[in-house]
Amino acid sequence: MIPEIEELYQEVILDHSRRPRNFGELPDAAVLVHGDNPACGDEINLAVKFDTSGGLQDIKFTGRGCAISQASASLMTMKLKGKSREEVLEMLHAFHDLVTNETNEAPKKLGDLRVMRGVRNFPLRVKCAMLAWRAVEQALEQGVGEAIVSTEPA
Amino acid sequence: MHKIAASTIDWDAVRGDFPILRERAHGHPLIYLDSAATSQKPRAVIEALRNFYEHENANVHRGLHTLSTRATEAYEKARRRVAEYIGAASADEIVFTRGTTESINLVAQAWGGKFIRQGDVILLTVMEHHSNLVPWQLLAERTGARLRFVPVLDDGTLDLDQLSSLLTPEVKLFAFTHISNSLGTINPVANLCAKAHAVGVLALVDAAQSVGHLPINVRELGCDFLAFSGHKMCGPTGIGALYARAEILDSMPPYHGGGEMIVSVTLEKTTFKKAPHRFEAGTPNVAGAIGLAAAIDYLEQIGRPAIFEHDSQLARYAAERLTELPGTRVFGPTDERGALVGFVMDAAHPHDLTTFADQYGLAMRGGHHCNQPLMRRFGVSGTTRASFYFYNTMEEIDRMIEILQAAVRFFS
Numbered sequence: 001m002i003p004e005i006e007e008l009y010q011e012v013i014l015d016h017s018r019r020p021r022n023f024g025e026l027p028d029a030a031v032l033v034h035g036d037n038p039a040c041g042d043e044i045n046l047a048v049k050f051d052t053s054g055g056l057q058d059i060k061f062t063g064r065g066c067a068i069s070q071a072s073a074s075l076m077t078m079k080l081k082g083k084s085r086e087e088v089l090e091m092l093h094a095f096h097d098l099v100t101n102e103t104n105e106a107p108k109k110l111g112d113l114r115v116m117r118g119v120r121n122f123p124l125r126v127k128c129a130m131l132a133w134r135a136v137e138q139a140l141e142q143g144v145g146e147a148i149v150s151t152e153p154a
Numbered sequence: 155m156h157k158i159a160a161s162t163i164d165w166d167a168v169r170g171d172f173p174i175l176r177e178r179a180h181g182h183p184l185i186y187l188d189s190a191a192t193s194q195k196p197r198a199v200i201e202a203l204r205n206f207y208e209h210e211n212a213n214v215h216r217g218l219h220t221l222s223t224r225a226t227e228a229y230e231k232a233r234r235r236v237a238e239y240i241g242a243a244s245a246d247e248i249v250f251t252r253g254t255t256e257s258i259n260l261v262a263q264a265w266g267g268k269f270i271r272q273g274d275v276i277l278l279t280v281m282e283h284h285s286n287l288v289p290w291q292l293l294a295e296r297t298g299a300r301l302r303f304v305p306v307l308d309d310g311t312l313d314l315d316q317l318s319s320l321l322t323p324e325v326k327l328f329a330f331t332h333i334s335n336s337l338g339t340i341n342p343v344a345n346l347c348a349k350a351h352a353v354g355v356l357a358l359v360d361a362a363q364s365v366g367h368l369p370i371n372v373r374e375l376g377c378d379f380l381a382f383s384g385h386k387m388c389g390p391t392g393i394g395a396l397y398a399r400a401e402i403l404d405s406m407p408p409y410h411g412g413g414e415m416i417v418s419v420t421l422e423k424t425t426f427k428k429a430p431h432r433f434e435a436g437t438p439n440v441a442g443a444i445g446l447a448a449a450i451d452y453l454e455q456i457g458r459p460a461i462f463e464h465d466s467q468l469a470r471y472a473a474e475r476l477t478e479l480p481g482t483r484v485f486g487p488t489d490e491r492g493a494l495v496g497f498v499m500d501a502a503h504p505h506d507l508t509t510f511a512d513q514y515g516l517a518m519r520g521g522h523h524c525n526q527p528l529m530r531r532f533g534v535s536g537t538t539r540a541s542f543y544f545y546n547t548m549e550e551i552d553r554m555i556e557i558l559q560a561a562v563r564f565f566s
Contacts, residue, residue, distance in 0.1 A: 001564070002180070002513045002514070004180075004513055005509075005510060005513050005564070008509070009506070009510075009564070009565075014565065039521065040505050040520075040521060040535075040536065041521065041522055041529070041535025041536045042505075042535075043535070064535065065503060065535070066503035066504075066505040066506050067502065067503060067506045067565070068505075068506070122509060125505070125509065128505065
């Protein structure tokens with residue numbers, strides 16, 4: 001097997017794409033974000049419930065798309081559940097660096113998310129990996145209600 | 155020099171005319187199955203561009219010096235060559251454009267702007283590329299016209315039974331693709347044009363996927379407009395053409411304003427040149443037109459009947475082999491198809507498949523192929539598309555199948 005492929009599609013990623021975690025509806029969500037990547041047709045619906053201090057009490061998603069977008073969403077929800085607003089934003093920036101910056105060392109705080117670093121060798125797939133993160137960013141901004149976010153701003 | 159009948163053509167020698175096919179990708183020999191996006195260029199075309207810039211380059215239609223005369227002659231000769239190639243009655247019916255997209259936009263703006271009124275209908279099909287949809291949406295928005303669509307059946311062909319009820323008196327234009335860029339469907343152009351004309355409707359054909367692959371004669375097809383790109387038929391990017399029947403082209407107002415398209419200009423008013431020059435404001439893509447003519451010369455040496463026979467054989471073989479793969483759905487007609495095949499596999503999303511394949515040197519396209527409404531019609535967000543040209547081989551298709559089998563094992 002080809003090393004770049006194995007680095008991109010690590011077993012953890014394939015596993016999360018086949019059996020996404022936190023996949024489903026969140027009936028009492030505060031905010032629902034529909035995210036899409038029109039270039040690829042990836043879609044996710046992200047539902048977030050906040051705790052009293054504005055942290056992520058619960059987070060779930062549904063969606064369809066490539067292995068990268070769905071695994072990224074699954075891994076993200078696992079990582080962000082229970083995190084404060086500041087921690088989420090910090091993680092968002094660290095993750096963006098991880099999948100775009102070729103020289104950067106992966107910060108330890110990203111934990112499992114570091115399996116996504118293979119994306120950096122595939123610039124066209126960065127949007128797939130970032131889709132769920134764009135949605136959570138929008139959820140924080142919006143706070144309540146419904147929102148739409150796209151990797152191709154109109 | 156290559157011979158006429160497909161069986162006597164040395165396809166290996168033809169393949170040798172394309173320097174880029176000796177490239178490697180990720181350490182593997184390149185297998186280029188994305189010619190529906192853009193074709194590769196033979197040495198003859200690359201040399202024609204080089205020759206133009208080394209020996210003839212000057213602006214056209216204005217200088218009186220030697221090079222300008224050469225450039226103008228070469229440019230107008232290219233226009234005659236395009237006219238012959240598609241069977242137009244005269245070179246005056248050929249407008250050089252940047253490609254299919256600009257050709258269709260030109261019709262929508264110049265012809266549509268003048269002749270389309272509120273309540274008129276433009277008839278399209280569900281299988282149109284965005285380039286033959288969005289310009290009409292923009293026109294409809296400007297004028298209050300409406301769009302109407304011929305449905306696509308499950309086998310990827312048009313629902314022709316509906317055509318007569320869709321061709322009502324409000325319809326002014328029927329614009330449709332010759333070959334679907336996602337399904338490979340070859341539409342019965344002559345029949346569709348005849349049906350449109352029978353009720354006084356003009357017909358526009360998007361020939362982007364057909365003009366480099368099979369013989370086309372606009373007078374036999376009976377179309378009023380034909381749009382195509384040079385880059386999908388061995389020519390350079392940034393050049394294409396619009397054919398429009400002379401009397402229609404003459405009736406159309408200018409599209410862009412500027413130099414090159416005028417007879418005389420005062421500060422208040424301008425008299426425009428006749429067609430086709432009226433539609434070519436500014437310095438045209440002279441080198442591109444000359445490269446396109448070289449591509450036509452090259453294709454005609456091989457012969458379009460032979461190209462079509464070879465191409466469609468590759469596509470049928472690929473479709474057959476793909477159906478052998480587990481969990482694979484192949485789109486489009488099963489009998490005759492253009493030189494491409496779209497498919498989806500349960501094992502992996504099109505983008506994962508194409509990323510995987512690329513690591514083995516195999517270039518395919520994954521996504522919606524500028525066909526989002528058609529993708530929706532078939533309930534998928536995208537497909538993987540392998541598209542072929544006469545320089546591809548059966549062995550490359552066998553290799554594609556091996557790589558896809560490896561992908562199924564990897565992703566399942």
